[in-house]
């Protein structure tokens with residue numbers, strides 16, 4: 001039986017808990033930890049975990065609990081790296097919430113800690129485990145549509161102004177950034193995963209137009225260029241009514257979207273499109289897509305299941321530290337390009353000021369001064385995206 005602990009028992013910890021409780025034969029939650037221990041106690045009661053012990057700091061938990069196999073880090077981003085590294089140094093495997101860390105240096109340190117201690121590290125990218133995204137990836141991999149030429153990434157969310165009243169949100173120091181880091185992290189992970197190409201350059205612009213109690217951006221638009229000349233456009237927003245998220249991949253022979261849509265043009269002798277397009281290819285792609293089996297578990301539960309199986313089978317998890325780092329690299333480049341108003345080239349090396357969180361903080365544009373700060377909201381319900 002795998003013994004699991006959750007560190008940070010706020011909103012997202014519920015999805016981790018529900019995921020873990022889906023596999024009672026494989027895993028048991030033995031400890032809950034939060035700097036507000038009453039939140040951990042509430043969670044213990046809510047899920048009726050009679051045997052789980054509650055801690056108010058990770059050091060005590062790791063010292064007193066002898067054999068935790070898997071620690072879920074569900075805290076704000078600025079403590080992901082130090083908490084994950086502590087857990088790994090105690091030979092615990094780690095699932096860490098997105099974003100993996102606030103800078104590339106922290107990602108490198110986390111990856112090194114996993115390697116040195118022989119443990120598994122899996123940053124959350126639960127949206128790969130969603131049918132429309134999974135099937136889009138499989139269809140592109142089939143080669144039916146040719147190479148991806150242009151990816152349009154719409155990470156479009158809506159959050160009320162009070163969203164940023166929570167103590168750690170809306171600050172560069174604690175949240176690490178706005179929706180480019182904290183929301184588009186999902187879509188940038190999908191983009192990296194689907195493109196399978198190395199990004200070479202990034203340009204971007206960002207602003208804060210609707211969230212006065214926040215230093216960070218609430219809208220950004222960036223472009224990524226890849227080694228094979230493909231381009232990607234990423235819009236990261238918390239100002240979009242309707243949250244119409246999606247990916248649109250323009251490939252050589254057709255375009256495919258999530259939510260699912262397929263179009264394919266074919267040329268006349270003069271280069272203009274034939275009316276009605278390439279019906280044969282459209283039908284072929286639809287048939288391929290429809291035959292892909294649904295995932296048995298979606299979202300966090302899908303990723304948690306993969307990690308539990310990886311531990312039992314002594315293999316790497318599907319999503320690893322290097323994937324989380326690639327996402328943080330693209331996000332860092334988007335921030336660097338916007339702050340410096342320059343085209344940024346990859347890689348961002350150790351010599352680059354933006355490799356370190358201090359360098360990002362030094363250059364960060366503070367759009368507003370954060371004034372109001374609340375310790376906790378009463379309302380615990382959250383939503384995690386619209387992928388249908």
Ligand SMILES: NC(=O)c1ccc[n+]([C@@H]2O[C@H](COP(=O)([O-])OP(=O)(O)OC[C@H]3O[C@@H](n4cnc5c(N)ncnc54)[C@H](O)[C@@H]3O)[C@@H](O)[C@H]2O)c1
Pocket residue numbers: 007008009010011012013033034035036039056057058074075076077079097098099124126182384
């Ligand atoms: N994957 C997703 O779809 C998704 C959705 C929402 C949030 N998140 C991520 O989850 C993380 C937490 O977000 P949230 O919305 O649950 O926030 P939250 O504030 O509701 O929960 C975070 C909890 O961590 C606790 N905490 C803070 N520092 C701690 C420490 N040093 N040790 C122990 N506990 C500590 C807080 O007291 C709080 O209870 C963030 O990284 C966020 O980006 C992911």
